[in-house]
Amino acid sequence: MSAELVALVQQIAKEKGLPLEEVLGAMCDGIRHAYEKQFMRNMGKQQRKRFRPRVVAVLDLENKVLKLALEKTVVENPTNPHLEISLEEARKIDPNAQIGMRVRVDLPLSEFSRSAMQLARQRMQERIREIEQRRIYELYKDRVNTVVVGQVARWDSYGNIYLTLDRAEALLPRREQVPTESFQKGERVRVYIYELRKPTGGTEPIILVSRTHKELLRKLLEAEVPEIREGVVEIKALVRDPGYRSKVAVASKDPSVDPVGACVGQQSKRINNITQELRGERVDIIAWSPNEAEFVANALSPAKVETVIMNYDERTATVIVSEDQLSLAIGKQGRNVSLAARLTGWRIDIRTINQLGTEVEETVTEEPASEEPAQVEEVAVGSPPPSGATLNSQSEEVVPVATRLEAQGSEVQESASEGEQ
Template sequence: MDTIVSLKQAIEQIVKEKGIDRQVVIEAMEQAVLSAANKKYRNTRNLEAHYNNDTGEVELFEYVVVVEEVQDSYTEISLDEAREMDPECEVGDELGEKIDSGDFGRIAAQTAKQVIIQKVREAERETVFNEYKDRQWEIVTGQVRRFERGDLLIDLGRAEAILSGKEQMPREVYRPGDRIRAIITDIAMTTKGPQIILSRTHPQMLAKLFEAEVPEIGEGLVEIVNVVRDPGSRAKIAVASHDRDIDPVGACVGMRGSRVQNVVSELRGEKIDIIPWSADIARFVCNALSPAQVVKVFMDEEQRTLEVIVPDDQLSLAIGKRGQNVSLAARLTGCRIDIKGEGKVEEGDLEEFASFDGTHVEEEPEEMAVDEETDQQQPEPEIAA
């Protein structure tokens, strides 16, 4: 009895502290006792289990139907026998008798413990899911817990998140216990609990880092229009200002480059080109090709295709190593960009015409192998419709 009383007290305490529905625990205990009893009696009897709040135990009852002639001794009882129990009973009545629950009380105690643990776990999972479900695209900091087939399991404190291999930065190496920052890209509830997906390669990771570093972005004075990345290598971010007195590029760069340098450090040296956005597509493309200079632009507005003419000595710079610069520019602007050198235009030789539509180039032409990144001022390009 002491065990049962202590069990009752424990249930009441858990219900109060964890906020679990008391009836859920009681019903689970009743079902456990009933299942164990039916198994013992091989489902030959009509049994019911009920929790007695006064005694703190699950009581087991056997029910039989009053009949004139007994055909099933497990579920039926004769009228004469029934009237020994209840003188007023009639044929067709159902009589219930409490039977010795024996070891079933211990089963109830074990079940209560299991139910409590399960419900606490479910409540904690629900709490974690509710805490993170509205935090998509938020940067979080966690600790590397372990590796699973190339994926990192990150401890966020109250929750565990997954940073898959494809969402990790190239050449980054982590060990259990290392601190790591990543952006939440998805939160879903699964049978195993909330699943939080992280990324360090998503463009929004870069955008959120700038948002944290640049107060003007948080205040709405500077807007990040678009971001494209080759994670771990190079990125371009287009920014616009909603205040004439604020230079969006300068705001993102910061005093002596302090703001952009903090972002670069977090991304392990990833080069970042900050591009002023323009509603003029041709001008925007010229900005996006920075640091290369542009001489002239031929534009097909309907097809969103631009032919960009650059000085011959700027051709490899405009295209970039393995076509990276023009590829990022095309993805940033949403345009197809065709580039050729000034000398080739004069000669009318289109064999050296370089065409890019935002996809990577597998092989790098020898004459384009040098990536000369400079901070030269671009002259105003000539734009032709």
């Protein structure tokens, strides 16, 4: 029987990936529970807690021997046979026993009834499950906000996906799934751990993962681009429309390093690897700029911007593009301009040169001929606002080509004056 117990303990430890000491501890807890139920049934619950027996296990792997024992304290006049032993009886076990010492009294399993052993087995399984849950939590508590690889295991009726991780199971909620993605059972997929919930009431810890989280893209970039990982290139802002398109604003701390080129890689290899991992999601790498007008213009990439007019009071950017760049600037279903607005934090209004010219013409013909045209400050992309400029509701920052629009307005004024004559 002893050899069988040793084999059982070793098997459980191997299958569960637990130390032998913890498995033995669970076994002792099970035996103690069975002992209380069988030999201390006449005591009340509170008494059993107060006089809880001390069950210990001694494992000799070399000889494949496992002994269970009760630890009892040596006293002159024992009052609790489950915790105490007389000096006379103690010296039969250990001739050197003294008052106050503890001795171990063998606890043969043959003394337990079948029902008591079933209770011991159940209690041991519960303890091992609790140990597993605690170890999983300890293993993953420091892996929150990291990317892991999981294997698709199953789906539930709500569309949630369960992934097998290292000694654990992760939950990919439906709301964290990319609508354009589908998976097969057994498929390996990278996910971002965004939350770990502690086990409560015997439940396992819940590892919540995501495929839509923007930090997934950040971690993929860090893994793929050494310059980001080493801190030479910094990700200043990042937004996603999961499954469709993302925009990442980057800046370099080293003037000799091109941040966009570093992220894209030679022949676009680095960014293509990330796009492949995101299953076709297009990733735009944008050059960040402290000049907000320039940043807005860059954010609308791949469209080429002619002019950006910044209204700081309303935090609105009016962007002027040529006719052939309009659809590119807006993007399919408005994704490009929407992502650019989220990336920069500015409300973006896109106009073509012809559209703005029409608005200028209408404005001029409606104004009295005696009124002079409004003054407009011009600021080139990449330069700070002119000295003395005040950023109020009347003040706007204009990026190139506004001169063309102003000239167009002047021509309309001249035409209007000639018509009156």
